[in-house]
Amino acid sequence: MTRSPVTLKVLESLEPQAITLGADRDEVIVARGNRAMYCFLVVMGCVRAVKLMNDGRRQICEFLLPGDLFGWDALDEYDFTAEAVTPLTLRRYIHGDLYALADRDRTFACWLRELMVEKLQAGREHTVLLGRQAAAERVSSFLREMAHRMNSDTRTLIELPMGRADIADYLGLTIETVCRRLTQLRRDGTISIDRANVVIRNPSALGVAGCVIQHRSRVLLPFNFNAAAEGHG
Amino acid sequence: MTRSPVTLKVLESLEPQAITLGADRDEVIVARGNRAMYCFLVVMGCVRAVKLMNDGRRQICEFLLPGDLFGWDALDEYDFTAEAVTPLTLRRYIHGDLYALADRDRTFACWLRELMVEKLQAGREHTVLLGRQAAAERVSSFLREMAHRMNSDTRTLIELPMGRADIADYLGLTIETVCRRLTQLRRDGTISIDRANVVIRNPSALGVAGCVIQHRSRVLLPFNFNAAAEGHG
DNA sequence: CGGACAGTTGAGGCCTATCAATGGTGGTGG
DNA sequence: CCACCACCATTGATAGGCCTCAACTGTCCG
Numbered sequence: 001m002t003r004s005p006v007t008l009k010v011l012e013s014l015e016p017q018a019i020t021l022g023a024d025r026d027e028v029i030v031a032r033g034n035r036a037m038y039c040f041l042v043v044m045g046c047v048r049a050v051k052l053m054n055d056g057r058r059q060i061c062e063f064l065l066p067g068d069l070f071g072w073d074a075l076d077e078y079d080f081t082a083e084a085v086t087p088l089t090l091r092r093y094i095h096g097d098l099y100a101l102a103d104r105d106r107t108f109a110c111w112l113r114e115l116m117v118e119k120l121q122a123g124r125e126h127t128v129l130l131g132r133q134a135a136a137e138r139v140s141s142f143l144r145e146m147a148h149r150m151n152s153d154t155r156t157l158i159e160l161p162m163g164r165a166d167i168a169d170y171l172g173l174t175i176e177t178v179c180r181r182l183t184q185l186r187r188d189g190t191i192s193i194d195r196a197n198v199v200i201r202n203p204s205a206l207g208v209a210g211c212v213i214q215h216r217s218r219v220l221l222p223f224n225f226n227a228a229a230e231g232h233g
Numbered sequence: 234m235t236r237s238p239v240t241l242k243v244l245e246s247l248e249p250q251a252i253t254l255g256a257d258r259d260e261v262i263v264a265r266g267n268r269a270m271y272c273f274l275v276v277m278g279c280v281r282a283v284k285l286m287n288d289g290r291r292q293i294c295e296f297l298l299p300g301d302l303f304g305w306d307a308l309d310e311y312d313f314t315a316e317a318v319t320p321l322t323l324r325r326y327i328h329g330d331l332y333a334l335a336d337r338d339r340t341f342a343c344w345l346r347e348l349m350v351e352k353l354q355a356g357r358e359h360t361v362l363l364g365r366q367a368a369a370e371r372v373s374s375f376l377r378e379m380a381h382r383m384n385s386d387t388r389t390l391i392e393l394p395m396g397r398a399d400i401a402d403y404l405g406l407t408i409e410t411v412c413r414r415l416t417q418l419r420r421d422g423t424i425s426i427d428r429a430n431v432v433i434r435n436p437s438a439l440g441v442a443g444c445v446i447q448h449r450s451r452v453l454l455p456f457n458f459n460a461a462a463e464g465h466g
Numbered sequence: 467c468g469g470a471c472a473g474t475t476g477a478g479g480c481c482t483a484t485c486a487a488t489g490g491t492g493g494t495g496g
Numbered sequence: 497c498c499a500c501c502a503c504c505a506t507t508g509a510t511a512g513g514c515c516t517c518a519a520c521t522g523t524c525c526g
Binding site for chain 1: 282284286290291292294306307308312313332335336339342343346347349350351352353354356357358359360361363364365402404405
């Protein structure tokens with residue numbers, strides 16, 4: 001899952017204090033309740049933002065993909081746990097530095113505000129999905145969201161980074177229900193699917209009532225980490 | 234139900250540009266898709282933040298009570314519709330003024346950031362409720378939330394400003410299911426309820442499974458890509 | 467080859483939605 | 497003052513969708 005090394009430098013002035021990290025699959029990056037000292041940019045791989053109930057029920061609030069920032073939306077402690085869905089490369093920044101930068105750089109403050117607002121709006125779309133959509137609609141919405149975020153071209157292959165259990169916990173369903181809905185979409189000819197590989201064959205059939213979750217405020221990667229990241233795998 | 238003095242003080246320098254508005258029950262304050270020119274402080278009454286699907290399904294993302302601000306979390310257009318749950322008194326501010334103030338007043342910028350983060354975190358809690366809690370837990374959570382927000386003293390009378398339909402659309406349930414769960418809580422002796430009036434008789438019985446604080450399994454070791462990163466600095 | 471793991475499929479039960487009827491309350495006008 | 501109506505809340509009966517439990521398949525890796 002490599003992305004074309006795009007050039008933007010929103011976080012450029014934070015780079016001197018930043019370090020690059022690797023993480024294995026299922027590794028915990030930050031845990032709920034930990035003091036929020038850092039925030040992270042996903043360079044390569046996929047992260048899940050998890051909330052756990054004390055009887056073991058799990059809800060994934062968000063998937064973070066390359067270019068996404070997480071951990072900044074904490075006042076004192078993280079309110080969710082972030083885990084590696086896939087092997088990761090992360091760029092780690094000092095949490096306080098982000099806000100210090102916002103204080104002195106008006107452009108950055110504006111960018112940060114936009115990021116927050118977009119997250120709030122994406123959260124509301126997810127709320128509608130969980131509160132008012134049936135299982136089939138949730139799975140369709142999920143596929144559209146991932147197609148949009150990972151590739152932006154329909155009718156091309158998407159390689160889902162997460163397993164069925166993660167999809168289920170993101171959509172408020174069970175693994176079995178996710179499987180059955182995916183199978184139905186395959187039988188309808190809407191998609192082709194083999195494990196993690198999905199091809200959307202009939203995009204209009206995935207269109208459901210409601211709006212797409214939009215993630216516009218992506219951090220464009222400041223550097224090309226791809227070469228270094230391959231050494232970690 | 235009086236205006237929160239904290240919020241008032243923070244917005245003090247915006248008061249000259251502000252006006253006070255009234256609204257009747259069910260009146261639309263701002264509509265999804267409208268240009269976001271204003272934001273509002275609830276002075277008296279209750280507002281619902283609504284998202285509608287094009288087949289009529291409705292999800293309430295949030296209830297706004299006196300002291301709450303809404304409409305600021307928009308970039309260009311409002312992404313939800315705000316309607317009066319009860320007759321309202323609102324204080325209306327210019328949307329752009331809020332961010333102009335944030336630009337020149339560091340304290341206000343900090344306050345606004347905290348507000349955003351709290352909204353994000355509240356949204357995630359709501360996500361867990363919708364994704365992973367059963368109907369009885371949702372209703373219990375709702376009562377605890379309202380008790381906390383409206384009164385903060387348990388064992389005292391709460392007068393719910395919204396009807397069963399609004400509660401249902403907030404909790405991702407139907408009116409009938411909300412009724413049945415409330416009736417069950419009354420029969421269990423957990424609450425007394427008569428229409429909008431609720432008394433919590435057994436607060437501990439309303440306690441539901443919360444979220445776990447998770448501890449990090451192992452320390453993340455820095456990946457030594459620093460040299461590569463600094464090379465581009 | 468076997469064991470672990472992820473994904474798929476099937477059978478059955480439970481919970482919530484749906485449809486329907488009743489009860490209660492507030493407002494209006496006779 | 498009361499009859500009437502509209503609206504909201506409650507309760508009941510039934511159906512359906514998703515969850516649970518279980519078995520099976522396929523893949524990866526030792």
